[in-house]
Amino acid sequence: MNTKSGKQGVKGWIQLGLVTLIAIAMVWICPQLAWAESVDLPSLTLEDLQQQLDAPVQRDGKPTIDLRGRRIDLRSDKGDFRDLFYRLLQTHLQSGSTAIGLDLSNAVIQGSFDLQRLSLREPLYGEALFPLLTEQEQTQLKRDRARLSQLSQLSRSLLLQPQPSNLFLFRGALLLTQTRFEGPVNGDHLFFLGPVSAQSTRFAEGATFTESRFSQLTSFIGSQFQGTADWRGALFFDRARFDQSQFAQADFQGSEFFALAGFTQATFQQPAQFNRVHFRDTADLAQTQWQGDTSFLKSQFDQDVFLTNARFERSFSLRQARFAQPVNLRGAAVQHQLDLGDSVFGAGAYLNVANLDFDANQAELLGSPGQVGRILSVPTLAGNETLLRNLVRNFRQLEQVGDANQLEYLTERLRLRRWHRQLTATNLNGAAPERLQRVGFTAAQAAAISIQRQTQPLVQVSDILNIDGVNLATYVKVRDRVVVQPRLGWGQRLQLGLKWLGLAALLLMSHYGTSTGLVLAVGLVAVAIASGLFWGVDRFRRVAPSAIQSPPAEQIGMAVSSVVITGIGCLVIGNLSDRAGWTLWAIALLTLPVPLALIAMIYRQGRFHDQLDSSYLVEDGSARQLRLLIARLPVLPSFPFFRDRYAPIKWDRRYTWLYYYDFSLNNWFKFGFNDLRLRDTAVPGWVTALVWYQWAVGLCYVTLLLWTLSRTIPGLNLLLYF
Numbered sequence: 001m002n003t004k005s006g007k008q009g010v011k012g013w014i015q016l017g018l019v020t021l022i023a024i025a026m027v028w029i030c031p032q033l034a035w036a037e038s039v040d041l042p043s044l045t046l047e048d049l050q051q052q053l054d055a056p057v058q059r060d061g062k063p064t065i066d067l068r069g070r071r072i073d074l075r076s077d078k079g080d081f082r083d084l085f086y087r088l089l090q091t092h093l094q095s096g097s098t099a100i101g102l103d104l105s106n107a108v109i110q111g112s113f114d115l116q117r118l119s120l121r122e123p124l125y126g127e128a129l130f131p132l133l134t135e136q137e138q139t140q141l142k143r144d145r146a147r148l149s150q151l152s153q154l155s156r157s158l159l160l161q162p163q164p165s166n167l168f169l170f171r172g173a174l175l176l177t178q179t180r181f182e183g184p185v186n187g188d189h190l191f192f193l194g195p196v197s198a199q200s201t202r203f204a205e206g207a208t209f210t211e212s213r214f215s216q217l218t219s220f221i222g223s224q225f226q227g228t229a230d231w232r233g234a235l236f237f238d239r240a241r242f243d244q245s246q247f248a249q250a251d252f253q254g255s256e257f258f259a260l261a262g263f264t265q266a267t268f269q270q271p272a273q274f275n276r277v278h279f280r281d282t283a284d285l286a287q288t289q290w291q292g293d294t295s296f297l298k299s300q301f302d303q304d305v306f307l308t309n310a311r312f313e314r315s316f317s318l319r320q321a322r323f324a325q326p327v328n329l330r331g332a333a334v335q336h337q338l339d340l341g342d343s344v345f346g347a348g349a350y351l352n353v354a355n356l357d358f359d360a361n362q363a364e365l366l367g368s369p370g371q372v373g374r375i376l377s378v379p380t381l382a383g384n385e386t387l388l389r390n391l392v393r394n395f396r397q398l399e400q401v402g403d404a405n406q407l408e409y410l411t412e413r414l415r416l417r418r419w420h421r422q423l424t425a426t427n428l429n430g431a432a433p434e435r436l437q438r439v440g441f442t443a444a445q446a447a448a449i450s451i452q453r454q455t456q457p458l459v460q461v462s463d464i465l466n467i468d469g470v471n472l473a474t475y476v477k478v479r480d481r482v483v484v485q486p487r488l489g490w491g492q493r494l495q496l497g498l499k500w501l502g503l504a505a506l507l508l509m510s511h512y513g514t515s516t517g518l519v520l521a522v523g524l525v526a527v528a529i530a531s532g533l534f535w536g537v538d539r540f541r542r543v544a545p546s547a548i549q550s551p552p553a554e555q556i557g558m559a560v561s562s563v564v565i566t567g568i569g570c571l572v573i574g575n576l577s578d579r580a581g582w583t584l585w586a587i588a589l590l591t592l593p594v595p596l597a598l599i600a601m602i603y604r605q606g607r608f609h610d611q612l613d614s615s616y617l618v619e620d621g622s623a624r625q626l627r628l629l630i631a632r633l634p635v636l637p638s639f640p641f642f643r644d645r646y647a648p649i650k651w652d653r654r655y656t657w658l659y660y661y662d663f664s665l666n667n668w669f670k671f672g673f674n675d676l677r678l679r680d681t682a683v684p685g686w687v688t689a690l691v692w693y694q695w696a697v698g699l700c701y702v703t704l705l706l707w708t709l710s711r712t713i714p715g716l717n718l719l720l721y722f
Contacts, residue, residue, distance in 0.1 A: 041108055044070040046084060053092045056100060062173065064101035065092065072104075074183070075111035086117040094120040094171060099194060101173035112183040119168035119190055167191060176201045184227070187212050195238075198223055209234050220245055231255055242266055249292075252277055263288055274299055285310060296321050307332055315339065323349040333357035340367040340375075350377045353391075354384055360393040373403030381414035405514035405711055412503060412512045419500045423493065425483040428464065429457045440478040445469050458484045506704070508583045511576075513708040518576040522587055523701060524569035527664045529591045530694050532562045535660040537599055537687060538616050539651075541607055548613060550656075558657040594693055602686040610682040617663055618646040620675035630670040630702065634695040635688065636677045646677065667691070668698035669705070 042048075044067065056063040074082045093100050102118070169191045176198035187209040195216040206227035212234050219241045226248050233254045240257055243264040250272040257277070262284045271292040277299045286308045295317045305327040312332070317339040324346040334356065345351075353376055358365065365372070373395065378384040388411045395404035426439045428449060436446035448467050452458070461479055464470045488496070506512050510519045535558055541548035550558075574580045618636060636646055649659045659676060666672040678691045 041069055041071040041106075044072045044085075046081065046088075049085065049088060053088060056092075057103075059101055059103060059173065059175070062101055063098065064103050064173065064175070065089070066103050067107060068103055068105045069107060070104075071108045071110065073110045074113060078111070082111070086114070090118050090120075093118055094169075099171035099173075101175065101194060103175040104179050105175050105177040107179050109179065109181045110183065113181055113185045115170065115174075115185070115187040115190055116168045119170045121168055169193060173197070180204070181207070184208070191215070192218075195219075203227060203229070206230065214238065214240065217241075225250065236261070247272065257281060257283070260284065268292060268294065271295075279303065279305070282306070290314065290316055293317075295319075298322075301325070301327070304328065312336065312338060318343055320344075322346075326350050326352060328352045329356055330354045331356070334363045334365065336362075337364045337366065340365070340372055342368055345375045350375050352377055352379075353387065354378045354380075356387050358387060358390050358394075360390040360397065363394075364398075365391065365394050366398070367400075367403065369400045370402040373400070373406030376407060376410070378410070378414070381411065381418055384414075385411070401712065402514075405512075409507070409512045409514045412507060416500065416503050416507060419496060419503070421480075421483050422485060422488070423496060423500065425481055427487065428461065428482050428484050429453050430487045439481050441470075441474065445474065460484055505586055508577070508579065508586045510704055510708050511578075513704070513711045515576055516705075516708050516712050517572060518583075519705050519708045521569045521572035521576065522583070523668055523705065525566055525573070525584070525587050526591050526697075526701065527661065527668050528562045528565040528569065529587075530595075530668065531660040531664040532558065533591075533595050533599065534663065534690065534694070535657060537602060537690065538660070541612060550651075553654060554657050557654070558660075561657070561661070590697055595690055598686050598690045598693070602684060602690075605684070605686070607684060609684065611679075612682075614648045615651060615659075616678055616683055616687055617649045617659060617676050618679045619649055619659070619677075620645050626671065626673060627675055628671050629666050629675065632666070632670075632675070632677075634667060634678055634691050636680045638680055643680075646679075648679070649676070664694070667695045668701055670698070670702045 048070070049067075052065055052067060057066045058064065072085070074085065089102070093102060168189055171193050173194035174192065174196045176196070178200045179198065180202045182204045184205045185203060185207040187207070189211045190209070191213045193215050196214060196218045198220045200222040201220065202224045204226050206229070207225055208228075208230040210230055210232045212231075214234070214236045216238045218236055218238065221241050222244045223242070224246045228249045228251065229247050231250070231252045234252070235255070236257045236259065238258070239260045239262065241260075241262045243262050244266065245263070246267045247269065249270040250268055253273050253275045255274075255277050257279050259281045261279055261281065264284055265287045266285075267289045269291050272290065272294045275295055275297040277296065279299070279301045280303070282303045283301055283305045286306045287310060288307070289311045291313045293315045294312075296319075297317060298320045299318070300322045302324050304325045305323065307327065307329050309331040310329070310333070312334050313336060315337040316334075319339055319341045320343065321340075322344045326349055330352055331354075340351075367373075367375075376391065378388070381388075388407055392404045392407050392411075395401075395407065426435055428436075431439075433443070433446040433450055436449060437443060441449065445467070448469050449458075449464065452467050458464065461482055461484055462475070463484070465472065465475055503512075509522045535550075539550035539554070543549075570580075570584065573583050577583045636643060650656065659674075662672045662674055663676040666676055678688065
């Protein structure tokens, strides 16, 4: 019984193996049979050719010579047939007033195929064919003639090989759908006046279209270029479609696309050259695969560039390229190197790198230091945090500190936006139907959302599209005003609100520690405000019964200096801050409300104390030097021998107002020319509170300044982050 069971098992395994071998054989043999069937076509004879020439068919209402499904042998050993083929076909295609098309769909062309021999030779001079051309084509033809004439003259002057002095015009449509060219194709210096349709065409060897012009739609969708595809200097006046095409080696240097250039899902297996290419319309390079080194050196993009879901397996260079509109790299994968060095981005241009697959350990993103970080953009922080960290790491490894800091600034701006939405947006999982209607939902949609979240809470905002009655238009209208998150308590809201305020202050005053100039400008404005306030408190004691006030000259000096310093600070803030108005409001909130309240209490209470005719400030007269005062407190110590070194500042000098700037520098920047402190006797408590407040805020400011310096000085930055 066991022996019989074992034999059945072996037999089953043998049958399974045979089935597998048959399946593999069918998979290998069937394509070969299909290819053999496709190439087993009737050969074109001179009689068949003459018959088709005498009876053209209609394609889209235009006469067309039908040579579909033929095997056309143009190899060198068929010289007589080849010459007659070109001569007869060229005569019928280019003679007469009506343009006749050529249909070679599903044909197999053996040997080299020369489109020049099927075209009309146009001399450098004369306008006999101008009625056949549009105004733009006539302009281009004149330009080509002038260029060829200059090249011919230059060749003669330098005793070089003469350049070709003729252009070739192909008047009718050229249909090459699923055509197979087993030899090279020559289309140099041709002006195609009709459309060119070469869908699913196979070029077994090279295809050359150097300096060719395509007047109407050009379609090479799904074509295979197994040899070198040479399109150098080609001009496409209408749409050019190379979607899903496969290029072994492509060369588009100096080409120009006046309309849409479509390369969606195209594959470039070897190095591709797109140097100095001018895309006047949209460049659609989405889902392309670049398996070899690629160069777009000095190329120009006048409209949007789509590289979404593209895959860069080798170096991809956009050096010195010019972009007038955004470049979309959403979902692309960079596996080696993406070079944006010396690229120029217009006012509205940026690089959308949302969901970019980028690993700083394997790939590199190169760009001009201090510029490339500004043109990188992602719409939201969700799903892009890892990407942003990798980009920051990439720029730190390249010692491009400014670009790394710019991306960190972008990250924190997105984080601030997310926190703001969590605080203010409507929570779809907890809002009442009335609140949902105020956001933008209809009553029926709000009811449907309420029913849905009772059975299953929403996970993300886009889940509302799965609810009956909610369409895409509603989603677009409300997506920025709603959020999906757990319900926040009052304590959590307070904590999140404080974090939001702190981060907002860092962004407004320092760009999250990335702009030293902005931090210094904030300090200038704050010092000017603090100096003016304390100078007023110290120099305007009372009016009656005997006035204690500063002389007019000192008032003028203080007013002019405050205006100048504040103006310089505001000018720098306006140039460096993204939101200069909000930055100034933040400075005002830190320096004005609390000090003004304290000053109001001082004048309301009045001052009736000893040493009323002496300044509250005292200075260390033992030395005149620049001092670092980070650890120094603003109030004079009580030790008697230490106090003997200090004396009140002089009120009867024209430069007295400078002491108050020095005192504010001590409080805010923690350095100054004199050690100025508040005396410890006969000082109102509100004055002491004012000084301590300015010193405490100044301590926070100098911390921000040192943090910013540490992030913007390259050597110190590397010491801190590595």
